[in-house]
Amino acid sequence: MHHHPKSPPFTPSTTATITLSKDNSKCTPYIILASFFFSLLFILSLLSASTSASQSLLTIRRDPSLFPNRPVSLTKIPYGPTPPSIAYLISGSAGDSARIIRLLLATYHPRNHYLLHLDLSAPQTERDRLAVTIHSVPIFRAAQNVDVIGKANYAYQRGSSTVTSTLHSASILLRLSSKWDWFISLSAGDYPLVTQDDLLHILSYLPKNLNFVNHSSYIGWKEKFIAKTTTKPDKIYFKKMCNVQEIETDNC
Structure with missing residues (x-):
């Protein structure tokens, strides 16, 4: 007497599980690809936002004295005339x-x-x-x-x-x-x-054509401050500086 093995009972749940697993295997690459693109877009948006923020901060806080290569509009200071020689x-x-x-x-x-x-x-x-x-x-x-x-x-x-x-x-x-x-x-x-x-x-x-040479014998107020020297006919020099008036009055 032969005994045939009993086949497992057929249930709807088993079939549903197999069907879902096959559908998941087909959708997985699309889900991964979509997630990758969304992640890439998110990272790029973050990088662009951080770059613009850093540039705005540098624009506000940058000191021209610390960055001499950067063109800076300086206020022109008026200088005097060229020094002479x-x-x-x-x-x-x-x-x-x-x-x-x-x-x-x-x-x-x-x-x-x-x-x-x-x-x-x-x-x-x-x-x-x-x-x-x-x-x-x-x-x-x-x-x-x-x-x-x-x-x-x-x-x-x-x-x-x-x-x-x-x-x-x-x-x-x-x-x-x-x-x-x-x-x-x-x-x-x-x-x-x-x-x-x-x-x-x-x-x-001062104008370049100005000089400080006295062109005449009239020297005005400076006359009394200038020592006038002279010698006697016998070429004997005085021992001290005397004015002409003192020599004439023998007070030298």
């Missing part, structure tokens, strides 16, 4: 090399021109040492605006030779450079009361 003649005698250098350093400015002169009372060796000293200073050598007269002139302070030497030095300065506005003659014993920056600033507001 002064040609200096600094003269001295024997033993005045140190004082000439001291005065040169006190009056030096890169815009100016300087001519140093040791008269014939100084030996040629002192003149050569002065030229070597000037050449050894880096700023003088770089600017090339300081020169020393090699062939000295005779200059007597109480005679016309001083005027001749001054005019000759001015002509040398014109040959060296004509790009200066005023000429100032100083001796080794002089020393400036103002800085060169202050002096150039003041002169920059």
